[in-house]
Amino acid sequence: MNPPASTSPPTPLPGTDDGTGPVTGTDAAPPPDAPGPARPLLPVAGPGRTRREILRRLARRRGRLTVTLLVLLAGTAASLTVPPLLGAVVDTVVDRSGHGRLAVLGAALVGASLVGAALTWQGGRMLIALIQDTLAGLREDVFDAAVRLPADTLESSGSSDVVSRVTGDVEAISEAASEVLPDITTAGLTIALTVTGLAVLDPRLALAGLVCLPLHWYATRRFLARSHQVYGDIRRLESARGQTVIEAVRGAETIRAYRTQRTHLTELAVRGERAIDRQYDGARLRNRFYGLLHTAEFVGLATVLAVGYALLGRGAITLGAATAAALYFHRLFGPIGVLLTSLDDIQRATVGLARLVGVIDAAPPRPASPAPAPNARRSPAVGVTGVWYRYSGSARPALHDVSLTIPGGATVALVGASGSGKSTLARLVAGVGRPDRGRITTEPGRQDALRYLVTQEVHLFNGTLADNLRLARPGATDAELVAVLREVGADWALEPGLGLDTVLGGPDGADLDDGSVQHLALARVLLADPPLLVLDEPTAESGPGSRVLTAALARVTRDRTSVIVAHRLEQARACDLIVLLKDGRVAEEGTHASLLASEGEYASLWRAYAGRTPDVTDDSGTGGYGTARAPGQRHRDVTGAPEPGTAARTGREN
Numbered sequence: 001m002n003p004p005a006s007t008s009p010p011t012p013l014p015g016t017d018d019g020t021g022p023v024t025g026t027d028a029a030p031p032p033d034a035p036g037p038a039r040p041l042l043p044v045a046g047p048g049r050t051r052r053e054i055l056r057r058l059a060r061r062r063g064r065l066t067v068t069l070l071v072l073l074a075g076t077a078a079s080l081t082v083p084p085l086l087g088a089v090v091d092t093v094v095d096r097s098g099h100g101r102l103a104v105l106g107a108a109l110v111g112a113s114l115v116g117a118a119l120t121w122q123g124g125r126m127l128i129a130l131i132q133d134t135l136a137g138l139r140e141d142v143f144d145a146a147v148r149l150p151a152d153t154l155e156s157s158g159s160s161d162v163v164s165r166v167t168g169d170v171e172a173i174s175e176a177a178s179e180v181l182p183d184i185t186t187a188g189l190t191i192a193l194t195v196t197g198l199a200v201l202d203p204r205l206a207l208a209g210l211v212c213l214p215l216h217w218y219a220t221r222r223f224l225a226r227s228h229q230v231y232g233d234i235r236r237l238e239s240a241r242g243q244t245v246i247e248a249v250r251g252a253e254t255i256r257a258y259r260t261q262r263t264h265l266t267e268l269a270v271r272g273e274r275a276i277d278r279q280y281d282g283a284r285l286r287n288r289f290y291g292l293l294h295t296a297e298f299v300g301l302a303t304v305l306a307v308g309y310a311l312l313g314r315g316a317i318t319l320g321a322a323t324a325a326a327l328y329f330h331r332l333f334g335p336i337g338v339l340l341t342s343l344d345d346i347q348r349a350t351v352g353l354a355r356l357v358g359v360i361d362a363a364p365p366r367p368a369s370p371a372p373a374p375n376a377r378r379s380p381a382v383g384v385t386g387v388w389y390r391y392s393g394s395a396r397p398a399l400h401d402v403s404l405t406i407p408g409g410a411t412v413a414l415v416g417a418s419g420s421g422k423s424t425l426a427r428l429v430a431g432v433g434r435p436d437r438g439r440i441t442t443e444p445g446r447q448d449a450l451r452y453l454v455t456q457e458v459h460l461f462n463g464t465l466a467d468n469l470r471l472a473r474p475g476a477t478d479a480e481l482v483a484v485l486r487e488v489g490a491d492w493a494l495e496p497g498l499g500l501d502t503v504l505g506g507p508d509g510a511d512l513d514d515g516s517v518q519h520l521a522l523a524r525v526l527l528a529d530p531p532l533l534v535l536d537e538p539t540a541e542s543g544p545g546s547r548v549l550t551a552a553l554a555r556v557t558r559d560r561t562s563v564i565v566a567h568r569l570e571q572a573r574a575c576d577l578i579v580l581l582k583d584g585r586v587a588e589e590g591t592h593a594s595l596l597a598s599e600g601e602y603a604s605l606w607r608a609y610a611g612r613t614p615d616v617t618d619d620s621g622t623g624g625y626g627t628a629r630a631p632g633q634r635h636r637d638v639t640g641a642p643e644p645g646t647a648a649r650t651g652r653e654n
C-alpha cells in the first residue's frame with residue numbers, strides 16, 4: 001500500500017479588493033513568542049441555522065411529505081377507532097343487545113385494525129424513503145464541502161474531526177431517521193387524535209388524562225437542558241480520542257524512534273476515560289428521564305380511572321365510554337414513551353446535524369468562474385516579506401522573519417538541514433496555513449492564480465489510471481492524458497498490461513510502487529497547469545528511477561513559478577535561485593554557481609553531497625535536470641526493476 005495523501009487540489013489564491021494580489025498572513029499577528037493557539041475544531045452550526053437548513057431541504061420535497069403525512073394520519077385515525085369500538089362491545093354485552101351487533105362490531109374492529117396497520121406501515125415506508133433521500137443529499141453536500149475545506153482548516157482542526165462528522169454523525173442521523181422518525185411521527189399523530197377522542201367521549205376524561213402533562217413537561221425540559229451539552233461533549237471527546245489514534249498511527253515510526261509509546265498510550269487512555277466518563281453522565285441522565293416518564297404514566301392512568309369511576313357512578317357516562325377512555329389513555333403510553341424516549345436519539349441526531357451543517361458552512365464558496373484556461377501564460381512573482389510561523393504547541397518558531405522574492409516564472413529550490421523550515425515555508429507559499437506575522441503576496445493582477453502543492457506523500461486513489469489523472473482536470477480527454485504521460489516520461493503507464501483503463505488501488509486493483517505514483521502526481525501537474533507550483537520533495541525516491549522523476553520535475557516546472565523543497569542538491573543545481581534555510585532563517589541565497597563561488601555553507605554542503613553521489617560531478621550549474629534521462633524512459637528505469645507492463649502488482653501487499 002502507498003502512504004496517504006499526495007497532491008492537494010489547486011487552491012485559488014484569495015484576491016484582495018485593492019488589486020494588490022493575494023495576501024496571506026498579517027502584520028498585526030500576535031508576537032511570535034506568544035504561546036501557540038489550541039487546536040480549533042471545525043465550527044458547529046447553531047440550532048436556528050440547523051433548523052433552517054433541514055426545513056429548506058424538506059421544503060424541496062413538500063409534495064411527497066404532504067402525501068406521506070396524510071397516509072400516516074389516515075392509518076392513525078383508523079387505529080384509534082379501536083377503543084370506542086371496544087367500548088361499544090362492552091356496552092352491547094352489558095345491555096345484552098344481541099349477537100348480531102356484536103358480530104358487526106367484531107368485524108369493524110378487525111377491519112379498523114387491518115386498515116390502520118396497513119396505512120401506518122405504508123406511511124412509515126414512505127417517510128423512511130423521503131428522509132433517506134433528504135439525508136443522501138445532505139451527506140453529498142457535506143462530503144463536497146469537506147473536500148473543499150482549506151487545507152489549513154483541515155490541518156488545524158485535525159482530520160479526525162471531519163472524519164467523525166461524515167461517518168459517526170451521519171450514521172447517528174441515519175439511524176434516528178430510519179428507526180425513530182416514523183415512530184415519532186405516528187406517535188405525535190396518535191397523541192393528538194387520542195386526546196381529541198378522549199375529549200369527544202367526555203372533556204373531563206380528556207382533562208384527567210392531561211394531568212400527567214406537567215410531569216412530562218418537567219422531565220423533558222430537564223433532559224433537554226442537559227442532554228445537548230452532554231451529547232455534544234461525548235462527540236467532541238470521541239473526536240479527540242480518534243485524533244490521538246490517527247496521529248499515533250501516522251507517526252508510529254517517530255514514536256518508536258523516540259520510544260514515546262508510553263506517553264502516547266497514556267494520552268490515549270486519558271482521552272478515552274474522559275469520553276467514557278461523559279458517556280456515564282449520558283446514561284445517568286437517561287435513567288432519571290425514563291423514571292420520571294413512568295411516574296407520569298402512573299399518575300395519568302390513575303386519574304383517568306378515578307374520574308371515569310366517578311362519572312360512571314353519577315351516570316354521566318356508560319361503562320363502555322369509561323372503558324374506551326381507559327384504553328385510549330393506555331394507548332397513549334406507547335406514543336408518549338416513544339416520543340420522549342426518542343428525544344435521546346433526536347438529541348444525538350440534532351447534535352450530528354449541527355456538526356454537519358457546520359462543515360457545509362466552513363467550506364469556502366465555490367469559485368464563481370471556472371479555473372483559468374490551461375494554456376494561459378501567467379506565472380506570478382511571489383513576495384515573502386518578514387514571515388514568522390510557529391506550530392501550535394511548539395515553543396520555537398519554525399520560521400523567523402523570512403523574506404525573499406521569487407521572480408515570475410522562476411524555479412526556486414529551498415535547501416537546508418532537516419528541520420530548517422523548508423517544508424513550512426513551502427506550505428505557506430502554497431497557501432496551506434497563514435504566517436503568524438508577515439505576508440506572502442503574488443504580483444498585482446494575479447488574483448486568478450492557482451497554487452498547486454505536490455508532496456512526497458503519494459496516494460493512489462481507487463479507480464482507473466485515467467481517474468487518477470483526471471483528479472487534476474476532470475474534463476481531460478484520453479488523448480490529453482496520454483500526452484501528459486508521455487511528456488513526463490511515464491510511457492510505462494501506457495505499455496501492454498497497463499493503460500488508462502487499468503483499475504488501480506483497492507483490494508482488486510493494481511498497485512504501483514511509490515516512484516510510479518509520484519510520476520503520476522507529476523503528470524497531474526501538467527493537467528492542472530497551475531501558474532504557481534510548490535513541490536515538497538516530490539521525487540524523494542532514490543535510485544535510478546529518481547533520474548526519470550527529476551526529468552519529469554524539470555518538465556513540470558517549466559513555464560511556471562515553482563518552489564521546490566530539494567533534498568538532493570542536484571535538483572537545486574539547475575534552479576534559477578537557491579535559498580538555503582538554517583534554523584528557520586534565510587542563511588544564503590543565489591544561483592548554484594554564485595553560492596559555490598562564495599564558499600559558504602551551500603558550497604560545503606554541495607562538496608559533501610557530490611563526494612558521496614558518484615553521478616554528480618558537474619559543478620558548472622548547467623547539469624541538474626539536463627543530466628537526467630530523457631522523457632519516455634521505460635518503467636524499469638523508474639523503479640530500477642520491473643519490465644514493461646509488470647510495474648502493476650495486482651492486489652494488496654501484505
Ligand SMILES: Nc1ncnc2c1ncn2[C@@H]1O[C@H](COP(=O)(O)OP(=O)(O)OP(=O)(O)O)[C@@H](O)[C@H]1O
Pocket residue numbers: 391392394398416417418419420421422423424425
Ligand atoms: N506539525 C508540526 N508541529 C510542530 N512542529 C513542527 C511541525 N512540523 C514541523 N515542525 C517543526 O518546525 C521546524 C521546521 O520543520 P520543517 O518540516 O519545515 O523543516 P524541513 O526543513 O522541511 O525538515 P525536513 O527536511 O526534515 O522535512 C522543525 O523544528 C520541526 O520540528
